Amino acid sequence: MTNTENFVHELAEKHGRTRNALMPILQGVVARDKYLSEEAMIAVARELDLSAADVYGTATFYTFLDTVPRGKNVIRVCKTISCHMHNKDEIIKALEEQLRCKVGETTSDKKFTLLTANCLGWCHKGPVMLVNDDVYPELTTQKAIEIVQEYIRKSN
Amino acid sequence: MEQKHLKRVDLIFEWDEKNPPIQVLDETLQKTPDAIILEMIDSGLKGRGGAGFPTGLKWKFTRNEDSDIKYVICNADEGEPGTFKDREILDRVPEKIFTGMAICGYVIGAKEGYIYLRAEYNFLLKSLQQKLDKFNQQLKDRQIEFTIFLRSGSGAYVCGEESALFESMEGKRGEPRNKPPYPTVAGYNSKPTVINNVETLVYTCEICRMGADKFKALGTSDSRGSKVFSVSGDTTKPGIYELELGMPLKDFIDEFGDDDAKAVQVGGASGHCVPRKKFNDTIIGFEGIPTGGSMMIFNSSRSMYNVLHDYLEFFTEESCGQCTPCRVGCQQLLKGIEAVKKGERPPSYLEDLKKLTLTMKIAAKCGLGQSVANPFISIVDNFKEEIIY
Numbered sequence: 001m002t003n004t005e006n007f008v009h010e011l012a013e014k015h016g017r018t019r020n021a022l023m024p025i026l027q028g029v030v031a032r033d034k035y036l037s038e039e040a041m042i043a044v045a046r047e048l049d050l051s052a053a054d055v056y057g058t059a060t061f062y063t064f065l066d067t068v069p070r071g072k073n074v075i076r077v078c079k080t081i082s083c084h085m086h087n088k089d090e091i092i093k094a095l096e097e098q099l100r101c102k103v104g105e106t107t108s109d110k111k112f113t114l115l116t117a118n119c120l121g122w123c124h125k126g127p128v129m130l131v132n133d134d135v136y137p138e139l140t141t142q143k144a145i146e147i148v149q150e151y152i153r154k155s156n
Numbered sequence: 157m158e159q160k161h162l163k164r165v166d167l168i169f170e171w172d173e174k175n176p177p178i179q180v181l182d183e184t185l186q187k188t189p190d191a192i193i194l195e196m197i198d199s200g201l202k203g204r205g206g207a208g209f210p211t212g213l214k215w216k217f218t219r220n221e222d223s224d225i226k227y228v229i230c231n232a233d234e235g236e237p238g239t240f241k242d243r244e245i246l247d248r249v250p251e252k253i254f255t256g257m258a259i260c261g262y263v264i265g266a267k268e269g270y271i272y273l274r275a276e277y278n279f280l281l282k283s284l285q286q287k288l289d290k291f292n293q294q295l296k297d298r299q300i301e302f303t304i305f306l307r308s309g310s311g312a313y314v315c316g317e318e319s320a321l322f323e324s325m326e327g328k329r330g331e332p333r334n335k336p337p338y339p340t341v342a343g344y345n346s347k348p349t350v351i352n353n354v355e356t357l358v359y360t361c362e363i364c365r366m367g368a369d370k371f372k373a374l375g376t377s378d379s380r381g382s383k384v385f386s387v388s389g390d391t392t393k394p395g396i397y398e399l400e401l402g403m404p405l406k407d408f409i410d411e412f413g414d415d416d417a418k419a420v421q422v423g424g425a426s427g428h429c430v431p432r433k434k435f436n437d438t439i440i441g442f443e444g445i446p447t448g449g450s451m452m453i454f455n456s457s458r459s460m461y462n463v464l465h466d467y468l469e470f471f472t473e474e475s476c477g478q479c480t481p482c483r484v485g486c487q488q489l490l491k492g493i494e495a496v497k498k499g500e501r502p503p504s505y506l507e508d509l510k511k512l513t514l515t516m517k518i519a520a521k522c523g524l525g526q527s528v529a530n531p532f533i534s535i536v537d538n539f540k541e542e543i544i545y
Contacts, residue, residue, distance in 0.1 A: 020345075022327030027275075027308055061329035061476070063311035064275045080237045081425070081466045082388045082452060118313060118470055119237040120276045123386065123452070124394035133278040 007032065008043040017048050022058060026065050034070040034113075041067070063117070071106045071113040073151050076130045079116040082123035091127045092116070094141035098148055111155060112148070160402035162411055165374060165382040167362050168355065168398050169248055177255035177361055178294055184364040185300070189219060189263040196360065199368035200380030205231060205316075205353030206423065206448030207523070211360060214350055217340035218264040221348035226266040228257045229344060229351040232273045233321060235313040236424035237470060238450030241384040241396045242354040246273070246280055249358065254291040254304055256357030259364060260350050261302040269304040270344070272321055275311045313474035317522045318343070318351045320476065331478040332522035355384055355449070376402035379441030383449060389421075390414050390455035405430055405438040408451065416455040419538070424450035425467040426527035429460075429534040460539035464493060467531050475524060482525025485516040489532060496544060503544045506536050 343349025
């Protein structure tokens with residue numbers, strides 16, 4: 001078995017092989033790999049005795065279950081109204097310049113993917129962004145850049 | 157008519173050292189399930205997620221179903237733009253949520269409970285799981301046959317719709333089901349299920365602690381009790397506030413506005429926009445404008461076209477795509493207001509778009525598509541010039 005197949009097998013052992021286990025298993029793969037590769041989705045389909053198309057169809061419904069490769073760190077900047085009113089556009093612009101990639105893209109060193117997200121639930125402290133699961137409210141352009149630099153330092 | 161005024165209340169986050177949630181549970185379980193249901197019905201508590209279904213009836217219907225397996229689900233898929241109160245509740249007083257769930261489990265005869273937490277709040281998972289492990293152990297020590305599990309969402313607004321949430325928990329695309337059957341008959345795994353909002357469950361715990369009489373002394377005959385409001389936008393005091401239901405919007409604006417408020421979006425993107433001239437006559441409660449708690453304030457520097465455009469972009473992205481009225485409707489509304497703004501369509505085209513939202517209200521399968529008419533009509537009617545020019 002390949003590394004991915006092994007990992008999916010472990011997840012299936014942990015969460016079970018019923019259809020109800022599909023989301024926790026897919027979430028487990030994304031937590032490790034940041035996205036669902038074709039290999040991973042086929043492995044999940046085999047473990048759960050589902051069609052690969054069914055797994056793919058489910059995964060593509062959910063924003064947080066990516067099916068295209070993502071960077072080691074996924075940044076999601078909230079774009080909904082309250083954050084919009086509090087200058088999320090400037091935060092996005094600063095991050096695009098800092099990372100040298102546009103929204104929706106991954107940096108060439110594969111360390112960051114920059115995305116936008118619908119309401120993250122911090123409307124009283126916008127603008128806000130998630131880096132992986134961690135939340136950073138009350139952003140300024142300066143703060144956003146420092147946070148990204150900190151992730152770069154940690155990964156070096 | 158009873159005239160209420162803005163009054164701050166502290167029930168949700170209050171921590172009664174002498175009577176902590178676990179003790180409330182012990183005392184409540186001395187009563188019969190029917191007595192607890194009567195207390196809930198008597199309290200007048202209605203769901204705090206936005207739809208406002210009477211909680212006691214929901215519990216009663218599920219209790220009356222004949223099934224060996226039943227479930228209690230806490231809907232923590234808080235995704236309505238402008239709402240963030242559930243996050244604070246989950247962070248600060250999760251024990252009260254667990255207690256509400258355990259009481260509900262006892263009442264309806266369920267052995268399993270689930271909290272469906274939106275992925276955007278995954279940073280809460282670790283501490284929530286620790287507190288949950290402790291609570292589950294406390295249940296075990298008391299030989300109460302009820303266990304609560306955590307489940308994560310994966311970033312889909314529509315999964316806050318109860319039947320879409322069940323689909324998601326069952327490992328499928330989060331597409332809402334046809335109703336009936338309602339969750340009380342066939343919910344998660346097609347078994348009778350009570351699904352309550354985070355805040356609702358905390359109030360059930362509070363009603364068991366202080367009694368229905370004290371709870372219903374707050375609010376009005378249509379809107380009993382208090383509610384947690386999420387205040388954002390052009391406000392001097394952004395944050396969450398628990399307030400008595402039934403106040404006029406004017407009171408709210410006097411307290412939270414920046415003296416220049418021209419509109420308030422009550423109930424999030426799917427709620428209603430109230431312009432300044434209607435602040436005095438608008439009651440916040442089920443007799444006026446009900447809300448899941450989102451209160452977004454806009455001052456005169458804001459373009460209501462941009463606000464509406466943001467909402468329509470949101471709905472276009474979050475529509476699950478299953479039913480045509482919503483999938484195509486949201487896109488056409490967005491394109492439509494852009495075309496009117498650019499002058500490619502005459503201002504009268506807005507009337508056609510309003511008719512489209514009314515069609516969606518009748519024909520869309522779930523609350524998402526049905527409620528787009530609320531923001532669309534209330535913003536277009538009250539701020540027509542801003543939408544056109």
